Amino acid sequence: MENLKPDLSNEWDKQKLRNWMDNARRLGREDVYRDAFRQLCRVEGRNLDDGAVAGCVGIGMTRSPVG
Numbered sequence: 001m002e003n004l005k006p007d008l009s010n011e012w013d014k015q016k017l018r019n020w021m022d023n024a025r026r027l028g029r030e031d032v033y034r035d036a037f038r039q040l041c042r043v044e045g046r047n048l049d050d051g052a053v054a055g056c057v058g059i060g061m062t063r064s065p066v067g
Helices: 014-026 030-043 051-060
Strands: none
Touching: 014 030
C-alpha cells in the first residue's frame, strides 16, 4: 500500500491540525507532521518564510505527551 500524503493546505481547524501532528508522530510520518505544523503556523499567522521566526517557532511548538 502506498503511503499517501494528505493535503492539509485547506485545513483551518487548529485542533484537527494538532491531531494530525500527534498521529503523524505516533506513526513515524515526519513529512505529515511538518505539513500539519506549517499549516498550523499559517493558521496562527506565523511567517515561516522568515528564518528567525521559523527557528524559534519550530523549537517552541515541540509537543510532548500529557500525563
